[in-house]
Amino acid sequence: MSSLEDLYREVILDHYRSPRNRGELPSPPARRVEGFNPLCGDEIVVYLEVRDDVLVDIKLTGHGCSISQSSSSLMSAAVKGKPVSQVREIIANFKQLMMGHEATLGSDEAPTTADLRAMGELAALQGVVKFPVRIKCATLAWNTLAQGLDESD
Amino acid sequence: MAPGEPVSSFDPRRVRADTPLLRRVINERPITYLDSAASSLPPRAVIEAMSRYYEMRHANVHRGVYQTANEATAIYEGAREAIARFINAPAGANEIVFTKNATEGFNLLAKSWGHKNLKAGDVVLVSEMEHHANIVPWFQLREVNGIEVRFIPVNDDFRLDLTDIESLMEGVKLVSLTAMSNVLGTINPIKDLAALAHRHGALIAVDAAQSVAHSPSDVTDLDVDFFIFSAHKMLGPTGLGVVWTREAILDQMPPFLGGGGMIADVRVDGYTPANGPSRFEAGTPPIAEAAGLGAAVLYLEGLGMANIVEHERNLTSDALSRLASEFDGRVRVIGPSDTHSRGGVISLDVEGVHPHDVAQVLDQFAVCVRPGHHCAKPLMRRFNLAATARASFGPYSLTRDTDVLIEALHHALTMFG
Numbered sequence: 001m002s003s004l005e006d007l008y009r010e011v012i013l014d015h016y017r018s019p020r021n022r023g024e025l026p027s028p029p030a031r032r033v034e035g036f037n038p039l040c041g042d043e044i045v046v047y048l049e050v051r052d053d054v055l056v057d058i059k060l061t062g063h064g065c066s067i068s069q070s071s072s073s074l075m076s077a078a079v080k081g082k083p084v085s086q087v088r089e090i091i092a093n094f095k096q097l098m099m100g101h102e103a104t105l106g107s108d109e110a111p112t113t114a115d116l117r118a119m120g121e122l123a124a125l126q127g128v129v130k131f132p133v134r135i136k137c138a139t140l141a142w143n144t145l146a147q148g149l150d151e152s153d
Numbered sequence: 154m155a156p157g158e159p160v161s162s163f164d165p166r167r168v169r170a171d172t173p174l175l176r177r178v179i180n181e182r183p184i185t186y187l188d189s190a191a192s193s194l195p196p197r198a199v200i201e202a203m204s205r206y207y208e209m210r211h212a213n214v215h216r217g218v219y220q221t222a223n224e225a226t227a228i229y230e231g232a233r234e235a236i237a238r239f240i241n242a243p244a245g246a247n248e249i250v251f252t253k254n255a256t257e258g259f260n261l262l263a264k265s266w267g268h269k270n271l272k273a274g275d276v277v278l279v280s281e282m283e284h285h286a287n288i289v290p291w292f293q294l295r296e297v298n299g300i301e302v303r304f305i306p307v308n309d310d311f312r313l314d315l316t317d318i319e320s321l322m323e324g325v326k327l328v329s330l331t332a333m334s335n336v337l338g339t340i341n342p343i344k345d346l347a348a349l350a351h352r353h354g355a356l357i358a359v360d361a362a363q364s365v366a367h368s369p370s371d372v373t374d375l376d377v378d379f380f381i382f383s384a385h386k387m388l389g390p391t392g393l394g395v396v397w398t399r400e401a402i403l404d405q406m407p408p409f410l411g412g413g414g415m416i417a418d419v420r421v422d423g424y425t426p427a428n429g430p431s432r433f434e435a436g437t438p439p440i441a442e443a444a445g446l447g448a449a450v451l452y453l454e455g456l457g458m459a460n461i462v463e464h465e466r467n468l469t470s471d472a473l474s475r476l477a478s479e480f481d482g483r484v485r486v487i488g489p490s491d492t493h494s495r496g497g498v499i500s501l502d503v504e505g506v507h508p509h510d511v512a513q514v515l516d517q518f519a520v521c522v523r524p525g526h527h528c529a530k531p532l533m534r535r536f537n538l539a540a541t542a543r544a545s546f547g548p549y550s551l552t553r554d555t556d557v558l559i560e561a562l563h564h565a566l567t568m569f570g
Binding site: 003004007008013016039040041042043063064065066067069131134137 | 506507508509510513514517524525526530533539540568569
Protein backbone atom coordinates (compact mmCIF):
# COMPACT_ATOMS: atom_id res chain seq x y z
CA MET A 1 0.00 0.00 0.00
CA SER A 2 3.01 2.30 -0.16
CA SER A 3 1.80 4.19 -3.21
CA LEU A 4 -1.60 4.82 -1.64
CA GLU A 5 0.13 6.35 1.38
CA ASP A 6 2.24 8.32 -1.04
CA LEU A 7 -0.95 9.90 -2.32
CA TYR A 8 -2.80 10.29 0.96
CA ARG A 9 -0.03 11.79 3.07
CA GLU A 10 -0.84 12.85 6.60
CA VAL A 11 -0.69 16.55 5.66
CA ILE A 12 -3.32 15.92 2.98
CA LEU A 13 -5.62 14.02 5.29
CA ASP A 14 -5.18 16.73 7.91
CA HIS A 15 -6.18 19.49 5.50
CA TYR A 16 -9.08 17.35 4.26
CA ARG A 17 -10.40 16.80 7.78
CA SER A 18 -9.71 20.38 8.94
CA PRO A 19 -9.75 22.63 5.90
CA ARG A 20 -8.21 26.07 6.34
CA ASN A 21 -9.87 29.29 5.20
CA ARG A 22 -13.20 27.60 4.69
CA GLY A 23 -16.14 29.93 4.18
CA GLU A 24 -17.27 32.95 2.23
CA LEU A 25 -16.30 36.60 1.94
CA PRO A 26 -18.74 39.42 1.22
CA SER A 27 -18.79 39.86 -2.51
CA PRO A 28 -18.14 42.62 -3.43
CA PRO A 29 -15.60 43.71 -2.38
CA ALA A 30 -14.30 40.13 -2.66
CA ARG A 31 -14.31 38.47 -6.05
CA ARG A 32 -16.23 35.19 -6.29
CA VAL A 33 -15.01 32.59 -8.80
CA GLU A 34 -16.47 29.15 -9.44
CA GLY A 35 -14.55 26.14 -10.65
CA PHE A 36 -16.00 22.85 -11.87
CA ASN A 37 -14.63 19.48 -12.69
CA PRO A 38 -17.27 18.25 -15.14
CA LEU A 39 -15.90 14.72 -15.09
CA CYS A 40 -16.41 14.08 -11.40
CA GLY A 41 -18.84 16.80 -10.37
CA ASP A 42 -16.44 18.52 -7.98
CA GLU A 43 -17.25 22.17 -7.45
CA ILE A 44 -15.26 24.89 -5.77
CA VAL A 45 -15.94 28.53 -5.04
CA VAL A 46 -12.99 30.81 -4.34
CA TYR A 47 -13.50 34.22 -2.73
CA LEU A 48 -10.50 36.46 -3.08
CA GLU A 49 -9.95 39.97 -1.89
CA VAL A 50 -7.15 41.88 -3.57
CA ARG A 51 -6.11 45.25 -2.17
CA ASP A 52 -3.11 47.24 -3.39
CA ASP A 53 -1.87 44.22 -5.35
CA VAL A 54 -1.93 42.03 -2.27
CA LEU A 55 -4.21 39.02 -1.82
CA VAL A 56 -5.34 40.14 1.58
CA ASP A 57 -7.92 37.40 2.11
CA ILE A 58 -9.11 34.16 0.57
CA LYS A 59 -11.95 31.77 1.46
CA LEU A 60 -13.20 28.62 -0.17
CA THR A 61 -16.40 26.64 -0.30
CA GLY A 62 -17.53 23.71 -2.42
CA HIS A 63 -17.20 19.97 -2.34
CA GLY A 64 -14.88 17.40 -3.73
CA CYS A 65 -12.50 14.58 -2.98
CA SER A 66 -9.75 14.67 -0.40
CA ILE A 67 -7.22 15.68 -3.03
CA SER A 68 -9.19 18.64 -4.36
CA GLN A 69 -10.25 19.75 -0.88
CA SER A 70 -6.82 19.47 0.72
CA SER A 71 -5.19 21.09 -2.29
CA SER A 72 -7.53 24.06 -2.01
CA SER A 73 -6.90 24.30 1.73
CA LEU A 74 -3.13 24.09 1.27
CA MET A 75 -3.36 26.65 -1.50
CA SER A 76 -5.28 29.11 0.63
CA ALA A 77 -2.69 28.86 3.40
CA ALA A 78 0.15 29.32 0.91
CA VAL A 79 -1.19 32.40 -0.85
CA LYS A 80 -3.08 34.34 1.78
CA GLY A 81 -1.53 37.73 2.49
CA LYS A 82 0.96 37.47 -0.37
CA PRO A 83 1.50 40.05 -3.13
CA VAL A 84 -0.38 39.04 -6.26
CA SER A 85 2.86 38.70 -8.22
CA GLN A 86 4.12 36.19 -5.68
CA VAL A 87 0.78 34.34 -5.71
CA ARG A 88 1.15 33.96 -9.45
CA GLU A 89 4.61 32.50 -8.97
CA ILE A 90 3.33 30.04 -6.38
CA ILE A 91 0.57 28.99 -8.78
CA ALA A 92 3.10 28.55 -11.58
CA ASN A 93 5.38 26.52 -9.32
CA PHE A 94 2.52 24.32 -8.18
CA LYS A 95 1.43 23.65 -11.72
CA GLN A 96 5.02 22.76 -12.60
CA LEU A 97 4.96 20.33 -9.69
CA MET A 98 1.77 18.74 -11.05
CA MET A 99 3.39 18.39 -14.45
CA GLY A 100 5.94 16.07 -12.87
CA HIS A 101 8.73 18.52 -12.20
CA GLU A 102 9.15 17.21 -8.72
CA ALA A 103 12.91 17.69 -8.89
CA THR A 104 12.45 21.20 -7.53
CA LEU A 105 10.62 19.93 -4.49
CA GLY A 106 11.21 16.93 -2.34
CA SER A 107 14.66 16.38 -3.74
CA ASP A 108 17.75 16.42 -1.57
CA GLU A 109 18.36 20.01 -2.47
CA ALA A 110 16.61 22.45 -0.22
CA PRO A 111 14.35 24.92 -1.97
CA THR A 112 16.42 27.95 -2.72
CA THR A 113 13.88 30.63 -3.49
CA ALA A 114 11.38 32.34 -1.32
CA ASP A 115 8.65 31.11 -3.62
CA LEU A 116 9.48 27.48 -3.04
CA ARG A 117 9.79 27.98 0.69
CA ALA A 118 6.40 29.59 0.55
CA MET A 119 5.02 26.37 -0.91
CA GLY A 120 6.13 24.42 2.15
CA GLU A 121 3.46 21.86 2.84
CA LEU A 122 2.37 21.89 -0.78
CA ALA A 123 5.11 19.39 -1.50
CA ALA A 124 2.82 16.84 0.16
CA LEU A 125 0.76 16.89 -3.02
CA GLN A 126 3.71 15.64 -5.00
CA GLY A 127 2.45 12.07 -4.78
CA VAL A 128 -0.56 13.05 -6.90
CA VAL A 129 1.67 13.11 -9.97
CA LYS A 130 1.87 9.32 -9.81
CA PHE A 131 -1.93 9.15 -10.15
CA PRO A 132 -2.55 11.02 -13.39
CA VAL A 133 -6.34 11.02 -13.21
CA ARG A 134 -6.15 12.80 -9.86
CA ILE A 135 -4.02 15.71 -11.07
CA LYS A 136 -7.11 17.58 -12.20
CA CYS A 137 -8.48 17.17 -8.67
CA ALA A 138 -5.37 18.84 -7.25
CA THR A 139 -5.30 21.67 -9.78
CA LEU A 140 -9.01 22.62 -9.68
CA ALA A 141 -8.65 25.23 -6.92
CA TRP A 142 -5.46 26.62 -8.44
CA ASN A 143 -6.98 27.11 -11.86
CA THR A 144 -9.97 28.75 -10.23
CA LEU A 145 -7.73 31.10 -8.24
CA ALA A 146 -5.71 31.95 -11.36
CA GLN A 147 -8.94 32.74 -13.18
CA GLY A 148 -9.98 35.00 -10.30
CA LEU A 149 -6.68 36.88 -10.40
CA ASP A 150 -6.95 37.32 -14.15
CA GLU A 151 -10.44 38.70 -13.78
CA SER A 152 -9.35 41.19 -11.13
CA ASP A 153 -6.62 42.59 -13.35
CA MET B 154 -14.44 -22.62 -26.25
CA ALA B 155 -15.46 -22.24 -29.87
CA PRO B 156 -17.23 -18.97 -30.61
CA GLY B 157 -20.90 -19.14 -30.00
CA GLU B 158 -20.84 -22.66 -28.67
CA PRO B 159 -23.70 -22.88 -26.20
CA VAL B 160 -22.84 -23.33 -22.54
CA SER B 161 -24.97 -26.19 -21.38
CA SER B 162 -25.53 -25.04 -17.84
CA PHE B 163 -24.78 -21.64 -16.37
CA ASP B 164 -21.64 -21.46 -14.30
CA PRO B 165 -20.11 -18.06 -13.54
CA ARG B 166 -16.69 -19.71 -13.07
CA ARG B 167 -16.92 -20.91 -16.65
CA VAL B 168 -17.73 -17.36 -17.77
CA ARG B 169 -14.71 -16.16 -15.79
CA ALA B 170 -12.50 -18.69 -17.52
CA ASP B 171 -13.83 -17.44 -20.87
CA THR B 172 -12.97 -13.81 -20.00
CA PRO B 173 -9.27 -13.09 -20.53
CA LEU B 174 -9.17 -9.80 -18.66
CA LEU B 175 -10.17 -11.48 -15.41
CA ARG B 176 -6.75 -13.12 -15.39
CA ARG B 177 -5.15 -9.75 -14.68
CA VAL B 178 -3.26 -9.34 -11.42
CA ILE B 179 -2.98 -5.74 -10.19
CA ASN B 180 -1.12 -4.68 -7.05
CA GLU B 181 -0.44 -8.37 -6.46
CA ARG B 182 -4.12 -9.14 -6.28
CA PRO B 183 -6.40 -10.75 -8.85
CA ILE B 184 -8.60 -8.14 -10.44
CA THR B 185 -12.07 -7.68 -8.93
CA TYR B 186 -14.07 -6.22 -11.77
CA LEU B 187 -17.18 -4.45 -10.50
CA ASP B 188 -17.72 -1.99 -13.33
CA SER B 189 -19.84 -3.87 -15.84
CA ALA B 190 -22.35 -1.02 -15.80
CA ALA B 191 -19.69 1.17 -17.41
CA SER B 192 -18.43 -1.51 -19.75
CA SER B 193 -18.68 -5.28 -19.60
CA LEU B 194 -15.77 -7.60 -20.24
CA PRO B 195 -15.77 -9.43 -23.56
CA PRO B 196 -15.32 -13.20 -23.56
CA ARG B 197 -12.64 -14.75 -25.74
CA ALA B 198 -15.31 -15.69 -28.31
CA VAL B 199 -15.98 -11.99 -28.95
CA ILE B 200 -12.32 -11.07 -29.21
CA GLU B 201 -11.64 -14.02 -31.53
CA ALA B 202 -14.58 -13.15 -33.77
CA MET B 203 -13.09 -9.68 -34.24
CA SER B 204 -9.59 -11.06 -34.83
CA ARG B 205 -10.91 -13.60 -37.30
CA TYR B 206 -12.52 -10.85 -39.31
CA TYR B 207 -9.29 -8.86 -39.44
CA GLU B 208 -7.11 -11.89 -40.10
CA MET B 209 -9.21 -13.76 -42.65
CA ARG B 210 -12.18 -11.76 -43.88
CA HIS B 211 -11.23 -8.13 -43.81
CA ALA B 212 -12.95 -6.20 -46.58
CA ASN B 213 -15.44 -3.38 -46.80
CA VAL B 214 -19.10 -4.33 -46.71
CA HIS B 215 -21.81 -3.93 -49.34
CA ARG B 216 -19.19 -3.19 -52.02
CA GLY B 217 -16.96 -5.86 -53.50
CA VAL B 218 -18.04 -8.99 -55.28
CA TYR B 219 -15.02 -11.01 -54.23
CA GLN B 220 -15.13 -13.81 -51.68
CA THR B 221 -13.86 -11.99 -48.57
CA ALA B 222 -16.07 -8.96 -49.28
CA ASN B 223 -19.06 -11.28 -49.38
CA GLU B 224 -17.92 -12.84 -46.11
CA ALA B 225 -17.47 -9.45 -44.48
CA THR B 226 -20.96 -8.41 -45.57
CA ALA B 227 -22.37 -11.69 -44.27
CA ILE B 228 -20.71 -11.10 -40.87
CA TYR B 229 -22.01 -7.55 -40.67
CA GLU B 230 -25.55 -8.41 -41.73
CA GLY B 231 -25.40 -11.56 -39.61
CA ALA B 232 -24.87 -9.39 -36.53
CA ARG B 233 -27.99 -7.43 -37.45
CA GLU B 234 -29.94 -10.66 -37.64
CA ALA B 235 -28.50 -11.86 -34.33
CA ILE B 236 -29.59 -8.63 -32.64
CA ALA B 237 -33.05 -8.81 -34.21
CA ARG B 238 -33.43 -12.32 -32.79
CA PHE B 239 -31.99 -11.31 -29.39
CA ILE B 240 -34.54 -8.53 -28.87
CA ASN B 241 -37.32 -10.28 -30.80
CA ALA B 242 -37.73 -7.55 -33.42
CA PRO B 243 -41.06 -8.27 -35.13
CA ALA B 244 -39.85 -7.53 -38.67
CA GLY B 245 -36.32 -8.81 -38.12
CA ALA B 246 -33.01 -7.33 -39.25
CA ASN B 247 -34.65 -4.57 -41.33
CA GLU B 248 -35.48 -2.81 -38.08
CA ILE B 249 -31.93 -2.77 -36.70
CA VAL B 250 -29.74 0.30 -37.20
CA PHE B 251 -26.12 0.25 -36.12
CA THR B 252 -24.70 3.42 -34.59
CA LYS B 253 -21.48 4.28 -32.82
CA ASN B 254 -22.97 3.80 -29.36
CA ALA B 255 -26.22 4.27 -27.45
CA THR B 256 -25.58 8.00 -27.17
CA GLU B 257 -25.47 8.31 -30.94
CA GLY B 258 -28.65 6.25 -30.98
CA PHE B 259 -30.46 8.88 -28.94
CA ASN B 260 -29.04 11.60 -31.16
CA LEU B 261 -30.38 9.72 -34.17
CA LEU B 262 -33.76 9.48 -32.48
CA ALA B 263 -33.89 13.18 -31.59
CA LYS B 264 -32.31 14.61 -34.72
CA SER B 265 -34.06 12.36 -37.24
CA TRP B 266 -37.38 11.20 -35.82
CA GLY B 267 -37.71 14.06 -33.32
CA HIS B 268 -36.81 16.81 -35.75
CA LYS B 269 -39.38 15.57 -38.23
CA ASN B 270 -42.21 14.67 -35.89
CA LEU B 271 -42.02 17.11 -32.99
CA LYS B 272 -42.97 20.77 -33.12
CA ALA B 273 -43.01 23.67 -30.69
CA GLY B 274 -44.97 22.80 -27.57
CA ASP B 275 -44.83 19.04 -28.09
CA VAL B 276 -43.59 17.28 -25.00
CA VAL B 277 -40.87 14.68 -24.62
CA LEU B 278 -41.29 12.99 -21.26
CA VAL B 279 -38.10 11.70 -19.70
CA SER B 280 -37.28 11.08 -16.04
CA GLU B 281 -34.94 12.37 -13.39
CA MET B 282 -33.01 9.11 -13.50
CA GLU B 283 -31.98 9.37 -17.15
CA HIS B 284 -28.44 9.27 -18.45
CA HIS B 285 -27.36 12.53 -20.10
CA ALA B 286 -27.62 10.68 -23.43
CA ASN B 287 -31.40 10.69 -23.01
CA ILE B 288 -31.56 14.31 -21.83
CA VAL B 289 -29.13 16.47 -23.77
CA PRO B 290 -30.31 15.51 -27.31
CA TRP B 291 -33.81 16.60 -26.26
CA PHE B 292 -32.50 19.89 -24.89
CA GLN B 293 -30.70 20.36 -28.19
CA LEU B 294 -33.91 19.69 -30.09
CA ARG B 295 -35.68 22.15 -27.79
CA GLU B 296 -33.22 24.83 -28.92
CA VAL B 297 -34.10 24.07 -32.54
CA ASN B 298 -37.87 23.75 -32.50
CA GLY B 299 -39.13 24.66 -29.06
CA ILE B 300 -40.30 21.29 -27.75
CA GLU B 301 -40.86 20.89 -24.03
CA VAL B 302 -38.72 18.42 -22.09
CA ARG B 303 -40.59 17.21 -19.02
CA PHE B 304 -39.27 15.04 -16.22
CA ILE B 305 -40.97 12.26 -14.29
CA PRO B 306 -39.74 12.73 -10.72
CA VAL B 307 -37.95 10.01 -8.77
CA ASN B 308 -39.32 9.26 -5.31
CA ASP B 309 -37.42 8.69 -2.07
CA ASP B 310 -37.51 4.96 -2.69
CA PHE B 311 -35.42 5.54 -5.84
CA ARG B 312 -38.27 4.70 -8.20
CA LEU B 313 -40.25 6.70 -10.75
CA ASP B 314 -42.94 8.70 -9.02
CA LEU B 315 -45.92 7.87 -11.20
CA THR B 316 -48.49 9.46 -8.88
CA ASP B 317 -49.27 12.27 -11.33
CA ILE B 318 -48.40 10.42 -14.51
CA GLU B 319 -51.78 11.07 -16.14
CA SER B 320 -51.33 14.84 -15.90
CA LEU B 321 -47.64 14.56 -16.82
CA MET B 322 -48.76 12.87 -20.05
CA GLU B 323 -50.56 16.01 -21.22
CA GLY B 324 -49.17 16.99 -24.63
CA VAL B 325 -46.61 14.18 -24.63
CA LYS B 326 -45.61 12.87 -28.06
CA LEU B 327 -42.73 10.72 -26.90
CA VAL B 328 -41.94 9.01 -23.60
CA SER B 329 -38.22 8.29 -23.43
CA LEU B 330 -37.09 6.29 -20.42
CA THR B 331 -34.34 4.07 -19.17
CA ALA B 332 -35.23 0.42 -18.61
CA MET B 333 -32.67 0.24 -15.80
CA SER B 334 -31.01 3.15 -14.05
CA ASN B 335 -27.25 3.14 -14.46
CA VAL B 336 -26.95 4.73 -11.01
CA LEU B 337 -29.73 3.26 -8.89
CA GLY B 338 -30.17 -0.15 -10.47
CA THR B 339 -33.91 0.54 -10.52
CA ILE B 340 -35.77 -1.40 -13.23
CA ASN B 341 -38.67 0.63 -14.59
CA PRO B 342 -42.06 -0.86 -15.54
CA ILE B 343 -41.49 -0.34 -19.26
CA LYS B 344 -44.33 -2.59 -20.43
CA ASP B 345 -46.90 -0.71 -18.33
CA LEU B 346 -45.49 2.64 -19.40
CA ALA B 347 -45.59 1.59 -23.06
CA ALA B 348 -49.30 0.81 -22.70
CA LEU B 349 -49.81 4.13 -20.96
CA ALA B 350 -47.92 6.05 -23.65
CA HIS B 351 -49.90 4.40 -26.43
CA ARG B 352 -53.18 5.08 -24.63
CA HIS B 353 -52.21 8.76 -24.76
CA GLY B 354 -51.26 8.54 -28.43
CA ALA B 355 -47.54 8.86 -27.69
CA LEU B 356 -44.62 6.67 -28.67
CA ILE B 357 -42.12 5.26 -26.22
CA ALA B 358 -38.36 5.02 -26.55
CA VAL B 359 -36.33 2.86 -24.19
CA ASP B 360 -32.75 3.37 -23.09
CA ALA B 361 -31.79 -0.28 -22.77
CA ALA B 362 -28.03 0.33 -22.45
CA GLN B 363 -28.02 -0.80 -18.85
CA SER B 364 -30.70 -3.47 -19.03
CA VAL B 365 -29.86 -5.28 -22.24
CA ALA B 366 -27.32 -7.70 -20.77
CA HIS B 367 -29.06 -8.07 -17.43
CA SER B 368 -32.68 -8.77 -18.25
CA PRO B 369 -34.55 -10.27 -21.20
CA SER B 370 -35.17 -7.69 -23.92
CA ASP B 371 -38.28 -8.58 -25.90
CA VAL B 372 -39.42 -5.50 -27.79
CA THR B 373 -42.51 -7.30 -29.09
CA ASP B 374 -43.64 -8.27 -25.62
CA LEU B 375 -42.78 -4.86 -24.16
CA ASP B 376 -44.64 -3.26 -27.09
CA VAL B 377 -42.24 -0.31 -27.24
CA ASP B 378 -41.36 1.82 -30.26
CA PHE B 379 -37.63 2.49 -29.95
CA PHE B 380 -35.06 0.37 -28.16
CA ILE B 381 -31.53 1.76 -27.92
CA PHE B 382 -28.41 0.15 -26.45
CA SER B 383 -24.70 -0.39 -26.96
CA ALA B 384 -22.62 -3.47 -27.69
CA HIS B 385 -19.97 -2.94 -25.05
CA LYS B 386 -22.41 -3.26 -22.17
CA MET B 387 -23.46 -6.70 -23.42
CA LEU B 388 -20.03 -8.36 -23.54
CA GLY B 389 -19.39 -6.92 -27.00
CA PRO B 390 -16.87 -4.37 -28.25
CA THR B 391 -16.88 -0.59 -27.91
CA GLY B 392 -17.73 1.59 -30.91
CA LEU B 393 -21.06 0.01 -31.79
CA GLY B 394 -24.58 0.84 -30.72
CA VAL B 395 -28.00 -0.36 -31.76
CA VAL B 396 -31.26 1.43 -32.49
CA TRP B 397 -34.31 -0.73 -33.01
CA THR B 398 -37.59 0.75 -34.15
CA ARG B 399 -40.62 -0.53 -35.97
CA GLU B 400 -40.14 -0.84 -39.71
CA ALA B 401 -43.07 1.50 -40.35
CA ILE B 402 -41.44 4.20 -38.21
CA LEU B 403 -37.97 3.65 -39.61
CA ASP B 404 -39.22 3.99 -43.18
CA GLN B 405 -40.57 7.45 -42.37
CA MET B 406 -37.45 8.73 -40.63
CA PRO B 407 -35.24 11.16 -42.56
CA PRO B 408 -31.51 10.39 -42.90
CA PHE B 409 -29.21 11.42 -40.08
CA LEU B 410 -25.60 11.54 -41.31
CA GLY B 411 -24.95 11.92 -45.02
CA GLY B 412 -22.36 10.22 -47.18
CA GLY B 413 -21.53 6.90 -48.75
CA GLY B 414 -23.62 3.85 -48.01
CA MET B 415 -26.75 5.77 -47.03
CA ILE B 416 -27.91 6.68 -50.55
CA ALA B 417 -29.92 5.10 -53.31
CA ASP B 418 -28.72 7.66 -55.84
CA VAL B 419 -26.63 10.83 -56.03
CA ARG B 420 -26.81 13.27 -58.94
CA VAL B 421 -25.39 16.73 -59.43
CA ASP B 422 -28.75 18.15 -58.43
CA GLY B 423 -29.33 16.10 -55.30
CA TYR B 424 -29.57 12.66 -53.74
CA THR B 425 -32.07 9.96 -52.90
CA PRO B 426 -31.55 8.20 -49.59
CA ALA B 427 -31.43 4.43 -49.33
CA ASN B 428 -34.25 2.49 -47.76
CA GLY B 429 -34.00 0.49 -44.56
CA PRO B 430 -31.28 0.66 -41.92
CA SER B 431 -28.62 1.64 -44.49
CA ARG B 432 -30.17 5.09 -44.65
CA PHE B 433 -28.75 5.71 -41.17
CA GLU B 434 -25.37 4.06 -41.64
CA ALA B 435 -23.28 6.55 -43.61
CA GLY B 436 -19.69 5.59 -44.26
CA THR B 437 -17.81 2.36 -43.62
CA PRO B 438 -19.46 0.86 -40.55
CA PRO B 439 -17.75 -0.83 -37.58
CA ILE B 440 -17.49 -4.26 -39.21
CA ALA B 441 -15.15 -5.96 -36.76
CA GLU B 442 -17.29 -4.63 -33.92
CA ALA B 443 -20.39 -6.10 -35.56
CA ALA B 444 -18.57 -9.44 -35.76
CA GLY B 445 -17.85 -9.10 -32.03
CA LEU B 446 -21.44 -8.18 -31.24
CA GLY B 447 -22.73 -11.18 -33.18
CA ALA B 448 -20.46 -13.41 -31.09
CA ALA B 449 -21.59 -11.66 -27.90
CA VAL B 450 -25.23 -12.38 -28.71
CA LEU B 451 -24.46 -16.05 -29.28
CA TYR B 452 -22.52 -16.14 -26.03
CA LEU B 453 -25.31 -14.50 -24.02
CA GLU B 454 -27.87 -16.80 -25.62
CA GLY B 455 -25.67 -19.72 -24.66
CA LEU B 456 -25.57 -18.56 -21.05
CA GLY B 457 -29.30 -17.89 -21.09
CA MET B 458 -30.58 -14.46 -20.11
CA ALA B 459 -32.81 -16.01 -17.43
CA ASN B 460 -29.74 -17.62 -15.87
CA ILE B 461 -27.86 -14.34 -15.91
CA VAL B 462 -30.79 -12.51 -14.33
CA GLU B 463 -31.05 -15.07 -11.54
CA HIS B 464 -27.30 -15.13 -10.92
CA GLU B 465 -27.05 -11.35 -10.70
CA ARG B 466 -30.14 -11.14 -8.52
CA ASN B 467 -28.53 -13.53 -6.04
CA LEU B 468 -25.29 -11.55 -6.07
CA THR B 469 -27.18 -8.28 -5.61
CA SER B 470 -29.32 -9.64 -2.80
CA ASP B 471 -26.24 -10.92 -0.98
CA ALA B 472 -24.33 -7.67 -1.51
CA LEU B 473 -27.23 -5.45 -0.41
CA SER B 474 -27.75 -7.37 2.83
CA ARG B 475 -24.04 -7.44 3.66
CA LEU B 476 -23.54 -3.75 2.84
CA ALA B 477 -26.48 -2.97 5.12
CA SER B 478 -25.16 -5.00 8.05
CA GLU B 479 -21.36 -4.58 7.83
CA PHE B 480 -20.81 -0.89 8.28
CA ASP B 481 -23.15 0.40 11.01
CA GLY B 482 -24.88 2.63 8.49
CA ARG B 483 -21.64 4.27 7.34
CA VAL B 484 -22.10 2.90 3.82
CA ARG B 485 -25.41 3.90 2.28
CA VAL B 486 -26.80 2.31 -0.88
CA ILE B 487 -28.24 4.93 -3.26
CA GLY B 488 -30.89 2.73 -4.80
CA PRO B 489 -33.65 0.28 -3.87
CA SER B 490 -32.73 -1.77 -0.82
CA ASP B 491 -34.18 -5.05 -2.11
CA THR B 492 -33.96 -6.91 -5.40
CA HIS B 493 -37.57 -6.30 -6.42
CA SER B 494 -37.40 -4.67 -9.90
CA ARG B 495 -33.75 -3.97 -9.37
CA GLY B 496 -30.58 -4.94 -11.17
CA GLY B 497 -27.00 -5.43 -10.06
CA VAL B 498 -25.93 -1.79 -10.06
CA ILE B 499 -25.06 -0.66 -6.54
CA SER B 500 -24.21 2.99 -5.94
CA LEU B 501 -22.54 3.71 -2.62
CA ASP B 502 -22.27 6.79 -0.47
CA VAL B 503 -19.50 6.19 2.05
CA GLU B 504 -19.64 8.42 5.13
CA GLY B 505 -16.83 10.96 5.16
CA VAL B 506 -15.10 9.52 2.11
CA HIS B 507 -15.53 11.09 -1.30
CA PRO B 508 -16.32 8.57 -4.07
CA HIS B 509 -13.06 9.36 -5.82
CA ASP B 510 -11.15 8.50 -2.70
CA VAL B 511 -13.24 5.36 -2.23
CA ALA B 512 -12.38 4.27 -5.75
CA GLN B 513 -8.72 5.15 -5.27
CA VAL B 514 -8.45 3.03 -2.13
CA LEU B 515 -10.38 0.21 -3.83
CA ASP B 516 -7.92 0.33 -6.70
CA GLN B 517 -5.19 -0.70 -4.28
CA PHE B 518 -7.20 -3.85 -3.73
CA ALA B 519 -7.53 -4.24 -7.51
CA VAL B 520 -11.24 -3.53 -7.14
CA CYS B 521 -12.64 -1.70 -10.17
CA VAL B 522 -15.60 0.55 -9.37
CA ARG B 523 -16.72 3.74 -10.98
CA PRO B 524 -16.74 7.02 -9.04
CA GLY B 525 -18.57 10.05 -10.33
CA HIS B 526 -21.96 11.36 -11.34
CA HIS B 527 -22.40 8.58 -13.93
CA CYS B 528 -23.65 11.05 -16.54
CA ALA B 529 -26.80 11.51 -14.47
CA LYS B 530 -26.40 14.92 -12.88
CA PRO B 531 -30.12 15.67 -12.54
CA LEU B 532 -30.42 12.47 -10.49
CA MET B 533 -27.38 13.40 -8.38
CA ARG B 534 -28.96 16.79 -7.68
CA ARG B 535 -32.24 15.10 -6.81
CA PHE B 536 -30.49 13.22 -4.00
CA ASN B 537 -28.17 16.09 -3.12
CA LEU B 538 -25.07 14.12 -4.05
CA ALA B 539 -22.08 15.18 -6.11
CA ALA B 540 -21.13 11.64 -6.93
CA THR B 541 -21.31 8.01 -5.83
CA ALA B 542 -18.96 5.05 -6.02
CA ARG B 543 -20.74 2.45 -8.11
CA ALA B 544 -20.17 -1.29 -8.08
CA SER B 545 -21.93 -3.39 -10.70
CA PHE B 546 -22.12 -7.06 -11.53
CA GLY B 547 -21.82 -9.09 -14.70
CA PRO B 548 -22.36 -12.75 -15.50
CA TYR B 549 -18.75 -13.46 -14.45
CA SER B 550 -19.17 -11.91 -11.00
CA LEU B 551 -18.94 -14.01 -7.84
CA THR B 552 -19.76 -13.39 -4.16
CA ARG B 553 -15.97 -13.39 -3.74
CA ASP B 554 -15.99 -10.04 -5.57
CA THR B 555 -18.30 -8.66 -2.89
CA ASP B 556 -15.96 -10.05 -0.20
CA VAL B 557 -13.07 -8.01 -1.60
CA LEU B 558 -15.28 -4.95 -2.06
CA ILE B 559 -16.29 -5.05 1.60
CA GLU B 560 -12.72 -5.59 2.78
CA ALA B 561 -11.58 -2.60 0.73
CA LEU B 562 -14.46 -0.42 1.95
CA HIS B 563 -13.45 -1.15 5.54
CA HIS B 564 -9.94 0.00 4.67
CA ALA B 565 -11.25 3.23 3.12
CA LEU B 566 -13.36 3.98 6.19
CA THR B 567 -10.40 3.37 8.49
CA MET B 568 -8.10 5.51 6.40
CA PHE B 569 -10.39 8.52 6.23
CA GLY B 570 -12.28 7.93 9.49
